[in-house]
Amino acid sequence: MDRYVDARKYPGSSVLIARGGEKVYFNAAGSRNLEAGLPFTRDTVVRIYSMTKPITSVALMILAEQGLFHLEAPVSEFIPAFSDMRALIPGAERIDQVEPCATPTLHQLMTHTSGLSYPFNPGVLARAMDEQEMLFKPNQGNLAAMADKVAALPLAFKPGTRWEYSVGIDILGRVVEAVSGRSLADFFAEEILEPLGMSETAFSVPTGVGDRFASLYTPLAGDAMALNAAKPGGDTLRLTDRAGSSPFEQASLYSGGGGLVGTIDDYMKFAEMLRRGGVCDGGRLLSPATLDFMMRNHLPGDIASMGPLSFAEQPMEGMGFGLGGAVVLDPGRARCPGNTGDFSWGGMASTFFWIDRVLDMSVVFFTQLAPSSSYPSRAELKALVHGAVLS
Structure with missing residues (x-):
């Protein structure tokens, strides 16, 4: 971690490791705000980006456990704008080259x-989404309207035929709203965050955080999320979002x-709930059978066998995909130390977590550098952790 800071790869970072429910290691290095010289600390608040996806997936499964729908239900049952779907024809060069197709199911979205x-x-399709700025940013209106905009475009391929990293779990967030009758923020707070004691996790920076909210940096010129036009920016730690002017x-x-x-301790509570089969200090969120599923x-x-062309935050060979996260099928083919069954996902700002039920271990890594494809830190972290495990 110090090496990444010294090389100006990351502004700062933190890592937290638990085994058997006990927190056995923590380290922090570098800064959460280079301009103000503020250190990256255990209570630093960061953007977790796609590490939100497993939480949304848990939210959906809480409702599924109540028998309110089944995962093979078409999304149009909850968001009517997804009726009468079309998909781009193979080899399409224009957004209007389409053919009728089935409506995606909840399972396919997840x-x-x-x-x-x-x-x-x-x-x-990605170019059309880019032109209409379909990034689900915090300041882009509301979830219902953005979901309807997505539904107005054709699909990149017929559902079930390929794997492509997508806004599907954003759409499922809207399904949670439609089924529960609550905003996604309220559902998260009442059904997941409060029972887990995740008091400093929310869609908006919680009141009282102050300068603990980290700045976001990028090594790219231009928009850190515009990966199709990515170019080195000269400064490997160019400020791109900071407290006081952040949409978050x-x-x-x-x-x-x-x-x-x-915060990192908040996310560890969520990771530990997954490892423990749905149980938490505030009760139980899901059954062990549902978590195993x-x-x-x-x-x-x-993933590699399904012909992906998209950006992904994990390896694709030797890696499967569960509901909201990646699953190690073969550590050798994934070319990264680990155990079969490891469940993980990361975020665009290079954050990462995994749970290893063989070693009874949960690991959470936080930093703030976008995009997450900038450096191979996740594989290096897994190698370091496994190299330190002696029993």
Whole structure:
């Protein structure tokens, strides 16, 4: 971690490791705000971006456990704008080259096999999303309106035929709202964050955080999220978002795919709930059977076998995908130390977590550098942790 700071790869970072429910290691290095010289500390609040996805997936499964829907239900049952779907024809070069297709199911949305995409992916649909700024940013209106905008575009491919990292879990956040009758922020707070004691995690920076909210940096010129036009920026730590002017300080759009901010101890409470099979100090969120189901591979093979063309925050060979996160199928093919069944995901600002039920271990890593593809820190972290485990 010190080496990454010294090389000006990351402004600062923190890591927290627990085994058997006991926190066994913590370290922090560098700064959360280089301009003000503020250290990266245990109570630093960061943008967790796509590490919101597993939380949204848990929210959906809380409702599924109540028998309110099944995962093969088409999303149009909850968001009518997704009726009468179309998909781009193979080899399409224009957004109007389409054919009728099935409506994606909730399961396909959660496993990134729905045909949706992200603006920073390659392809015709991604370009159209980029032109309309469909990034689900905190200041982009509200979730219902953005979901309807996504539904107005065709799919990149027929649902179930490929894997492509997408806004599918953002759409599921809107499904949670439609089914529960509550905003996603209220549902998270009441059903997940409060029971887990995650008091400093929310869609808007919590009141009283002050200068503990970290700044975000990028090594790229231009927009840190515009990966199709990514160019080195000269300064490897160029400031791109900071406290006082950040859209995360007053969110109006609740992004289930990437909208939360929080602390490392808060996220460890969520990771530990997953490892413990749904139980937490405030009771139980899900049954052990449901958590086992979520952390199984839900694809026919590994991600690589489904012809992905998209950006991804994890390896694709030897990796499957569960409900809201990646699953290690073969550590050798993934070329990264670990155990079969490890469940993990990361965020665009290079944050990362995984749980290892073989070693009874949870690991959370926080930093604030976008995009997450800038350096191989996740694989290096897994190698360091496994190299330190002696029993």
